[in-house]
Amino acid sequence: MNYHILNKDGLDGFIKKLSKKMKVYAPVSKGHGNFAFEEVSSGAQVALKYIPTILPPKKYLMPQREKMLEFDVTGERPVDTAMLEAEEIALFGVHTCDLAGIQCLNMVFSERPRDYNYLLRKEKLFIIGLECNTYCDEHASCALVGNQLPNGGYDLFFTDLGECFIIHVNTQKGEDLLEDMGLPKAFPADMAELTRVREDKKAIFKNEIGVEPKKLPEIFEKAMNSKVWEELGKRCLSCGNCTNVCPTCYCFDMADTVNLDLKTGARSRTWDSCQFSTFAAVAGGEDFRPDRSERQRHRFSRKFKFPLDKFYRFFCTGCGRCTRTCMAKINLKDTLKALAAEQR
Amino acid sequence: MKEEIKNSNWKLRKGRIIDAKQMTSAEKWFDIKLEDGGLDHEPGQFVQVELFGIGEAPISICSSPTKRGSFELTVRAAGRLTRAMHALGKGDWLGIRGPFGKPFPVKLMTGNDLLFVAGGLGIAPLRSLINYVMDNRREFGKVDILLGCKTPEDMLFGDEIKKWQKRLDVNFSCTVDRSAPEWKGNVGLITSLIPGVTMNPERTFSVVVGPPIMYKFVIAELLKKNIPERQIILSLERHMKCGMGKCGHCQIDHPKNYYCCKDGPTFTYEEVKAARKL
Numbered sequence: 001m002n003y004h005i006l007n008k009d010g011l012d013g014f015i016k017k018l019s020k021k022m023k024v025y026a027p028v029s030k031g032h033g034n035f036a037f038e039e040v041s042s043g044a045q046v047a048l049k050y051i052p053t054i055l056p057p058k059k060y061l062m063p064q065r066e067k068m069l070e071f072d073v074t075g076e077r078p079v080d081t082a083m084l085e086a087e088e089i090a091l092f093g094v095h096t097c098d099l100a101g102i103q104c105l106n107m108v109f110s111e112r113p114r115d116y117n118y119l120l121r122k123e124k125l126f127i128i129g130l131e132c133n134t135y136c137d138e139h140a141s142c143a144l145v146g147n148q149l150p151n152g153g154y155d156l157f158f159t160d161l162g163e164c165f166i167i168h169v170n171t172q173k174g175e176d177l178l179e180d181m182g183l184p185k186a187f188p189a190d191m192a193e194l195t196r197v198r199e200d201k202k203a204i205f206k207n208e209i210g211v212e213p214k215k216l217p218e219i220f221e222k223a224m225n226s227k228v229w230e231e232l233g234k235r236c237l238s239c240g241n242c243t244n245v246c247p248t249c250y251c252f253d254m255a256d257t258v259n260l261d262l263k264t265g266a267r268s269r270t271w272d273s274c275q276f277s278t279f280a281a282v283a284g285g286e287d288f289r290p291d292r293s294e295r296q297r298h299r300f301s302r303k304f305k306f307p308l309d310k311f312y313r314f315f316c317t318g319c320g321r322c323t324r325t326c327m328a329k330i331n332l333k334d335t336l337k338a339l340a341a342e343q344r
Numbered sequence: 345m346k347e348e349i350k351n352s353n354w355k356l357r358k359g360r361i362i363d364a365k366q367m368t369s370a371e372k373w374f375d376i377k378l379e380d381g382g383l384d385h386e387p388g389q390f391v392q393v394e395l396f397g398i399g400e401a402p403i404s405i406c407s408s409p410t411k412r413g414s415f416e417l418t419v420r421a422a423g424r425l426t427r428a429m430h431a432l433g434k435g436d437w438l439g440i441r442g443p444f445g446k447p448f449p450v451k452l453m454t455g456n457d458l459l460f461v462a463g464g465l466g467i468a469p470l471r472s473l474i475n476y477v478m479d480n481r482r483e484f485g486k487v488d489i490l491l492g493c494k495t496p497e498d499m500l501f502g503d504e505i506k507k508w509q510k511r512l513d514v515n516f517s518c519t520v521d522r523s524a525p526e527w528k529g530n531v532g533l534i535t536s537l538i539p540g541v542t543m544n545p546e547r548t549f550s551v552v553v554g555p556p557i558m559y560k561f562v563i564a565e566l567l568k569k570n571i572p573e574r575q576i577i578l579s580l581e582r583h584m585k586c587g588m589g590k591c592g593h594c595q596i597d598h599p600k601n602y603y604c605c606k607d608g609p610t611f612t613y614e615e616v617k618a619a620r621k622l
Contacts, residue, residue, distance in 0.1 A: 006604055068352070068354045069352075069354050069355070069356070071396045071397075071439075073397070073437075076378075077358060077437060078358060078396050078437050078439065079395075080355065080356050080395060080439065081348055082348065082349045082350075082354050082355045083346055083347065083348050083349060084347050084349050085346050085526070086347075087345050091407065091435060109590070111589070111590075113353045113589075114353065114354065115588070115590060116349045116351060116352050116353070117349065117352070117354075120347075120349065136592050155461075174593065188488070189531065191524045221599060224599075224620075250590065250592070251591055251592030251593070252583050252590075252591050252592070253585055253593075254400060254586070254591070255399060255590070256394075256396065256400075257400075258397040258399050262397070262516030265346060265392075265396065265397050267354070267400075270537070272585075272590060272591070274590070279593060280582070280583070280593065280611070281583065282581055282583045283401070283422035283423030283426060283583070284420070284422050284581075285422075285554075285579070286555075288582065288596075288597065288621050289597065292521045294620075298595075298597065302595075303560060305599075305601075306601035308600055309600070
């Protein structure tokens, strides 16, 4: 096991050195208790204690609007170029829920046929995780889905030990970077301290909804006609906030834009939402999911049921963003509890 | 930093319209040749058609792979892209991605009797299979084709249908919802034609393609005839933005998490009977 130590007062130097090598993005306070991943160049800008950022790190892997193709119809025959506009970046301070979110997206986009825009972006991303020693707030449900502890998905992983950070090195890229920075290796005492932090977490992080996670797919199987969906359908505003902020929602739309010359343009991918009224409509006028209750059920099923068959994991990371952002106060933990209660 | 992605799945093949014909007031037919070779599709698959600057839409391939060199599409002017397609003609270029989707299980059908049931524009995807069967007629048993349209004027591929009617190795029946006095054929729903078909259900594959409303009633008739659920094949419609099982638009409300573009568009009734809508 390869661990290094960084004293707390060395963080500023670490971020500064890192930002000379590549752009660094980290959680930054936006006021009113909100945080966002933004470009930083010093440790002072970074919010080390933060609730999940408004948008998850997926914005760096699958931007809200991404040009996939450029075309030119000037000549006799149209010409198109598939391209990637991305640079090497480091993402600092990624919580374990968001690391899990990135891992979910990795699985989706590396499934054949592959999405090279996503995969090439992923290769350009240097990921530095940050452990949560306590809950960020009451909306998190990371212990339910087993994301309160790191499960890989990073190059380096920081755990706050009070005076210093202990850094787990997971990749050669991470090792090379730390060697370059001259950070010392951890001593057995530091390792013991890490073990103690993790032991403490066992008492802090507990299954937040009190339902066995293994039972969830079965609960959803039986909940196709549940009254819970009707109730959510009555409240849901179909705004799509929940899917925008979800670290694992990846549904998208494709649209062409034409330049003023009317000869050149681009095809772009934009985030879409299964909560929008037109999402499952076809050109002939048929709509396969016209009710808000059906769309809510679909969203929850895509987190707690469908991905288990295909990817053997929940596509809910327990980050709580959907609950924090919902204008109608639809609460993920309450919804799961209500579904479970119905079948008791 | 900008780099080209050579193996991108979003890159378009260029196709040129070599023939086009208005079929009805709403439907237009196109014959398309790709500049870089054949499409190499199987019956029941679809392509994504891109009109540069307007967008992309999934369209069923209506020609059989036995027709080489070019492929055909029948397009109803229903949305933005399809309306724009109606303005195109011979010599115009298109962007093509595909073929996509799971084809009809042609190999499993070999040696069996076939019952085709097409409603309205459903004849377009089904034609890719019917013509394949016609070109390999020896490989199959009895062939029945049932076709339903709103009115006689809405009938697509009229010339071809006349040829099917004349063939001795095919039983063809047609019905219309409403008719003019000169119409000599059946009037009524397509379900009314099924009881009249004689069949050995164990050895019959029925392929049904039509609007969502049609499936429920047609399938009920086929089940009454004791055709096994896995020998009833459907082709479902959803909007597919990527064709690669990612964009999420075509996911079917079914416990098995089917994507219409990858797991379909063709399904057996056994596979999708738990779906909330077909």
